[in-house]
Amino acid sequence: MGGATAPWNLGRSHERRRGMSNYLKLMAILVALATAALGLAGSAMAEETIKIGVVGPRTGTAAATGAAFDEGIALALDKINGSGGVLGKKVEVVFEDTAGDPAKAASGIEKLITKDNVVMVLGESHSSAALAEIEVANRNKTPFIIAEAWHDDITKKNYPYVFRAGPCNSGVVNDAIMGFVKHYGFKRVAIFAENTDWGKGIKDLAETGLKAAGVEFTTIDTDTKSQDHYTELNKVKKFKPDLILAFVYGFGVHYLIAQAGEVGIVPSQALLLEGAGPPSLWPEFWKTVGQYGNLELFVSRMHEKVMLTPVAKEFDAAYQKKFGKPPTDYKSRSIYDVILIAADGIKRAGSTDSEKLTKALENSDIVVCSGQVKFGKEKGSYAYHQWQPPMLIVQWQDKKQVVVYPMDAKTGDLKK
Amino acid sequence: MEDLLLYLTNGVFMGSTYALVALGVTLIVGIMGVINFAHGELYVLAGYFSALCSQALGFDPLSSMVVAVVLVFFFGLVIERILIRPTYGQEMYSLIITFILYIILQNAYLVVFGPYPNKPPNWVNGASDILGLFSYSNQRLASFAAAAAVIAVFMVVMRKTWFGRVIRSVAMDREMASLLGVNPERVNMLSFGLGCVLAACAGVILTPVFPVTPTVGVGISLTAFVVMILGGLGSLTGCIVGGLLLGIVENLGVAYISSGYKSLFGFLILILVLFFRPTGLFGQKRL
Numbered sequence: 001m002g003g004a005t006a007p008w009n010l011g012r013s014h015e016r017r018r019g020m021s022n023y024l025k026l027m028a029i030l031v032a033l034a035t036a037a038l039g040l041a042g043s044a045m046a047e048e049t050i051k052i053g054v055v056g057p058r059t060g061t062a063a064a065t066g067a068a069f070d071e072g073i074a075l076a077l078d079k080i081n082g083s084g085g086v087l088g089k090k091v092e093v094v095f096e097d098t099a100g101d102p103a104k105a106a107s108g109i110e111k112l113i114t115k116d117n118v119v120m121v122l123g124e125s126h127s128s129a130a131l132a133e134i135e136v137a138n139r140n141k142t143p144f145i146i147a148e149a150w151h152d153d154i155t156k157k158n159y160p161y162v163f164r165a166g167p168c169n170s171g172v173v174n175d176a177i178m179g180f181v182k183h184y185g186f187k188r189v190a191i192f193a194e195n196t197d198w199g200k201g202i203k204d205l206a207e208t209g210l211k212a213a214g215v216e217f218t219t220i221d222t223d224t225k226s227q228d229h230y231t232e233l234n235k236v237k238k239f240k241p242d243l244i245l246a247f248v249y250g251f252g253v254h255y256l257i258a259q260a261g262e263v264g265i266v267p268s269q270a271l272l273l274e275g276a277g278p279p280s281l282w283p284e285f286w287k288t289v290g291q292y293g294n295l296e297l298f299v300s301r302m303h304e305k306v307m308l309t310p311v312a313k314e315f316d317a318a319y320q321k322k323f324g325k326p327p328t329d330y331k332s333r334s335i336y337d338v339i340l341i342a343a344d345g346i347k348r349a350g351s352t353d354s355e356k357l358t359k360a361l362e363n364s365d366i367v368v369c370s371g372q373v374k375f376g377k378e379k380g381s382y383a384y385h386q387w388q389p390p391m392l393i394v395q396w397q398d399k400k401q402v403v404v405y406p407m408d409a410k411t412g413d414l415k416k
Numbered sequence: 417m418e419d420l421l422l423y424l425t426n427g428v429f430m431g432s433t434y435a436l437v438a439l440g441v442t443l444i445v446g447i448m449g450v451i452n453f454a455h456g457e458l459y460v461l462a463g464y465f466s467a468l469c470s471q472a473l474g475f476d477p478l479s480s481m482v483v484a485v486v487l488v489f490f491f492g493l494v495i496e497r498i499l500i501r502p503t504y505g506q507e508m509y510s511l512i513i514t515f516i517l518y519i520i521l522q523n524a525y526l527v528v529f530g531p532y533p534n535k536p537p538n539w540v541n542g543a544s545d546i547l548g549l550f551s552y553s554n555q556r557l558a559s560f561a562a563a564a565a566v567i568a569v570f571m572v573v574m575r576k577t578w579f580g581r582v583i584r585s586v587a588m589d590r591e592m593a594s595l596l597g598v599n600p601e602r603v604n605m606l607s608f609g610l611g612c613v614l615a616a617c618a619g620v621i622l623t624p625v626f627p628v629t630p631t632v633g634v635g636i637s638l639t640a641f642v643v644m645i646l647g648g649l650g651s652l653t654g655c656i657v658g659g660l661l662l663g664i665v666e667n668l669g670v671a672y673i674s675s676g677y678k679s680l681f682g683f684l685i686l687i688l689v690l691f692f693r694p695t696g697l698f699g700q701k702r703l
Contacts, residue, residue: 232675255626284627
């Protein structure tokens with residue numbers, strides 16, 4: 001019997017042990033799962049944020065703008081989250097690289113809205129990309145504040161969810177560039193425009209403005225991807241301009257300035273006004289253009305000595321503290337401004353509901369680095385949902401920035 | 417007249433740079449049957465190396481260029497040994513591998529060097545008055561001379577030396593060359609390395625004129641492919657003629673038709689050549 005019992009007992013205790021073992025394993029798994037679930041829930045609760053999407057180029061010819069955006073985002077988040085966030089939650093930014101490519105831009109913003117579930121999208125710096133993005137934002141009824149894409153059509157389409165808290169072509173040309181041309185009495189102007197939405201749009205406006213002012217001009221269209229402009233510059237030289245309006249964005253304008261110097265146009269025959277701004281402030285500017293950068297002019301919404309508001313001073317101090325250098329590319333400030341506008345909109349809406357947010361944004365009245373933001377409310381033109389910051393025309397004089405226009409912000413005389 | 421002379425001068429300068437870049441691609445295609453999508457990225461790498469050597473290490477321009485070319489040569493050997501060699505005989509695999517390499521290198525440049533353009537100092541500054549007709553950059557003239565010299569040396573090596581004959585024999589008949597004692601694997605390795613050297617030479621010669629950025633390699637590779645097809649797959653002479661033709665046609669097109677569609681002229685001439693002569697200007701596989 002014993003022999004018969006032993007195997008039975010043995011088997012029973014073995015089964016029991018196996019049963020116990022399975023039970024313990026099951027318990028262990030359940031405990032682990034529960035702990036993980038609790039942990040996840042805990043971390044989700046701890047990290048619950050309001051997500052804002054940012055679109056802009058981190059690659060491509062204007063990849064430097066992505067770097068400037070990153071700096072501005074970091075400073076804006078420090079400011080907003082450092083003072084308790086918005087609606088009791090921290091603000092989180094999800095960045096999508098658009099590389100200035102409309103197809104990539106459209107899929108990028110679609111991903112931000114549908115997959116990342118952002119409550120609002122901000123940014124962009126290429127008009128071609130922005131024109132694709134506004135269609136997606138408007139279709140998805142997601143508020144979208146453009147920071148630095150200038151084409152008039154972006155707000156001229158009068159989409160209810162699209163805003164622009166930054167320069168537009170009409171504002172830049174009519175207020176800044178034409179004012180500058182008329183004030184300093186330029187007689188012959190050569191327009192050098194890249195074949196992009198921004199380039200074509202701003203070129204058309206400049207041609208209209210010059211024609212109305214009775215200034216003689218010639219226009220050269222250039223391929224945005226071209227690095228060599230010798231042949232085109234020869235045509236410009238023969239026209240004998242006293243001013244070149246260079247509507248070429250990104251590193252391309254560096255090559256243009258250097259080559260315009262090499263063929264003997266700038267600065268001896270004509271001054272060159274770069275219509276986009278930040279490329280003249282990028283770190284490699286002087287290395288690429290050499291001595292031909294002297295007396296070059298550029299459009300800017302920032303100057304190291306012109307602080308338009310207390311927020312600009314605050315930004316400047318925070319920037320220097322965080323990055324150990326003064327801010328150069330003004331697009332770090334542009335994105336900083338739109339993030340402040342977005343946070344203010346969410347606060348006033350008291351919600352992340354897109355309809356309430358849109359309404360709140362329409363009624364924005366907030367001071368940012370570039371001035372006091374109030375969006376246009378009247379439909380029918382580019383001025384709808386548009387806020388144009390004041391633009392400066394700055395000249396490099398012995399590697400120092402001198403504001404030469406508008407006259408009330410002037411820090412020195414124009415040198416020819 | 418002086419206008420036409422300027423357009424032609426600039427066309428020949430740009431054409432010589434196109435030819436130099438395309439020669440490396442053609443060499444690798446002709447001998448190994450490998451289309452190197454990352455060719456432009458090797459150009460960029462050499463540009464970065466020469467800029468680093470002159471800026472960070474204080475080398476003179478010539479030493480910077482030599483160091484950059486040597487480094488890219490060894491980098492090319494490593495690529496061939498690790499990535500290309502296992503794909504021999506499987507053209508699609510090598511195509512995919514080099515395509516992935518191009519993406520990885522481009523992103524690596526962005527992380528390591530940042531998005532800004534980078535260039536070594538000019539070898540010479542200022543501009544010269546050419547025959548009293550127009551002003552032309554001294555650096556461009558120097559780069560043109562260097563590109564022409566590299567192309568001439570390369571052609572002499574390929575046509576007049578034992579090494580060139582060995583390479584051409586493998587390109588013509590790999591099996592027969594192997595029976596005659598040529599080690600095709602070693603020839604492949606050296607050919608790939610030499611192709612990389614040509615990309616690197618183009619990079620160091622042109623970076624003072626056209627600074628490198630992480631993404632500039634795409635355009636370089638595309639132009640090289642257009643020139644290679646224009647000249648005839650595998651034809652070195654075709655590369656030189658194709659490069660010069662492309663440079664001149666682009667410049668005349670910009671001057672007399674429209675400057676907004678510069679890249680279109682290259683493709684137009686390519687379509688025309690392929691329509692009338694589908695094998696390209698100089699046929700194929702005649703090294």
